Amino acid sequence: MNMISKDVIAAENAKRATDLKSDYAHLGEQLARRGVDIDAVKKKVAAYAVAVPSWGVGTGGTRFARFPGEGEPRDIFDKLEDCAVIHELTRATPTVSLHIPWDKVADLGALKEKGEALGLGFDAMNSNTFSDTPGQEHSYKFGSLSHANAATRQQAVEHNIECIEIGRKLGSKALTVWIGDGTNFPGQADFTRSFERYLEAMKAIYRYLPDDWRMFTEHKMYEPAFYSTVVQDWGTNYLVAKELGEKAYCLVDLGHHAPNVNIEMIVARLTQFGKLGGFHFNDSKYGDDDLDTGSIDPYRLFLVFNELVNAEERKAEGFAPAHMLDQSHNVTDPIESLMRSATEVCRAYAQGLIVDRAALTGYQEGNDALMASETLKAAFRTNVEPVLAMARYENGGAIDPVSCYRAAGYRAMVAAERPAIAGGGGGIV
Numbered sequence: 001m002n003m004i005s006k007d008v009i010a011a012e013n014a015k016r017a018t019d020l021k022s023d024y025a026h027l028g029e030q031l032a033r034r035g036v037d038i039d040a041v042k043k044k045v046a047a048y049a050v051a052v053p054s055w056g057v058g059t060g061g062t063r064f065a066r067f068p069g070e071g072e073p074r075d076i077f078d079k080l081e082d083c084a085v086i087h088e089l090t091r092a093t094p095t096v097s098l099h100i101p102w103d104k105v106a107d108l109g110a111l112k113e114k115g116e117a118l119g120l121g122f123d124a125m126n127s128n129t130f131s132d133t134p135g136q137e138h139s140y141k142f143g144s145l146s147h148a149n150a151a152t153r154q155q156a157v158e159h160n161i162e163c164i165e166i167g168r169k170l171g172s173k174a175l176t177v178w179i180g181d182g183t184n185f186p187g188q189a190d191f192t193r194s195f196e197r198y199l200e201a202m203k204a205i206y207r208y209l210p211d212d213w214r215m216f217t218e219h220k221m222y223e224p225a226f227y228s229t230v231v232q233d234w235g236t237n238y239l240v241a242k243e244l245g246e247k248a249y250c251l252v253d254l255g256h257h258a259p260n261v262n263i264e265m266i267v268a269r270l271t272q273f274g275k276l277g278g279f280h281f282n283d284s285k286y287g288d289d290d291l292d293t294g295s296i297d298p299y300r301l302f303l304v305f306n307e308l309v310n311a312e313e314r315k316a317e318g319f320a321p322a323h324m325l326d327q328s329h330n331v332t333d334p335i336e337s338l339m340r341s342a343t344e345v346c347r348a349y350a351q352g353l354i355v356d357r358a359a360l361t362g363y364q365e366g367n368d369a370l371m372a373s374e375t376l377k378a379a380f381r382t383n384v385e386p387v388l389a390m391a392r393y394e395n396g397g398a399i400d401p402v403s404c405y406r407a408a409g410y411r412a413m414v415a416a417e418r419p420a421i422a423g424g425g426g427g428i429v
Contacts, residue, residue, distance in 0.1 A: 001119075003085045004085055009088075009396075012403060012404040013398065013404075024386040027386045044349070046394065050323040051324040052097070052342070053096075053324060054076060054080075054102070054103050058073055060330045061330060066330075069334070070411060070415040071411050071412075076111060078418065079096075084119065093338070094120060112169070122171055124216060125163045125164065127159055130224070144180075173214065177202070179231070181194070181198065181225070182226075183227045184227050202217070213247060217244075217248065217277075218231070219234055221233060234270065238270065248275075251278050252266060255282050255283070255284040259285075264306070271308075272316075278324065281326065282325065282326050283301070290327045291327065292329075292344075294340075301348045305352035309352035347384055350384040350387050
């Protein structure tokens with residue numbers, strides 16, 4: 001079942017195939033002079049995959065307002081169709097990460113069948129105890145897994161266990177837990193007791209985790225709590241993973257840090273001690289902006305992948321991070337943004353693969369800071385687009401995903417089928 005006609009993809013690719021082959025050959029000659037086999041790089045890029053978030057194909061918003069886009073998905077079945085478009089054109093997003101209860105359905109069998117028909121699998125399950133569901137007995141206004149009230153904590157635990165059970169039926173192998181628990185005023189809660197309650201609740205969830213699953217915990221320095229958060233940084237996140245056990249890992253969201261935090265060093269530390277679980281890729285200017293990946297600081301994204309390739313090539317023990325996009329699209333077509341972001345992580349991966357690691361090690365050991373930096377910059381400055389496009393082309397995707405998507409007229413087609421959604425207000429009006 002294809003959402004984009006293969007004839008449209010073939011016609012769009014035919015316009016660009018000759019130029020691509022020429023560009024690929026030219027880049028291959030350049031890389032060969034550096035001792036890099038372009039086909040080997042292309043093979044790895046072609047095998048790379050990043051999951052897309054089900055919520056990412058809808059239009060986001062701010063505290064002030066949300067402006068819905070045309071043809072927004074009405075439910076998880078529509079979301080899967082939009083996600084399928086992304087994978088058909090980029091060939092880099094074969095799995096979808098669900099968020100419960102947003103994506104909860106009565107018939108999980110039908111949902112699994114829909115995914116299989118579209119060629120999609122299900123990535124990590126995401127629980128939600130940072131907002132209330134209609135009819136919910138206990139509110140999460142003052143926290144969930146760390147709440148002072150035992151019944152509220154138990155409710156949050158049971159919700160996470162429900163997410164595990166849903167994931168098992170869909171073929172998922174991981175649970176991602178992020179909580180908004182924290183405080184807005186000094187003295188509002190006891191830091192130590194809050195963390196103790198959180199750990200106790202997380203251990204209760206962990207006990208239900210299947211043997212072949214992993215648990216990912218996220219840290220976030222602020223929002224929605226602005227004075228303190230229960231899991232505020234990577235050090236606390238590491239403590240959580242160590243306390244829970246060998247199936248618990250740290251997830252790194254690129255937006256969950258202060259603007260000048262050295263995220264690539266966090267990646268190196270968590271890798272070194274076997275607790276790097278995976279990523280939520282996005283970009284930011286100020287905080288957790290959830291902007292398109294690579295739209296603000298593509299060099300930082302490259303530096304993160306430099307550490308990942310380093311770990312991959314030295315075969316770091318237990319190294320198998322999960323990769324996922326996590327973005328909010330307010331002024332663009334979400335499908336286009338997610339396609340571009342998938343391309344950007346592939347780009348950073350390809351650039352990481354062409355770093356001259358022998359030279360880099362030599363400069364590092366020789367304390368040659370300038371040339372070590374230049375060695376990284378040489379890879380980053382290289383236009384690897386022909387590698388990415390050729391990988392897509394040979395995998396049956398689009399040489400230019402966005403142009404192909406627009407030529408297919410998919411957004412207009414679904415806009416005619418899906419009812420328009422009224423704009424929504426924000427929290428400050």
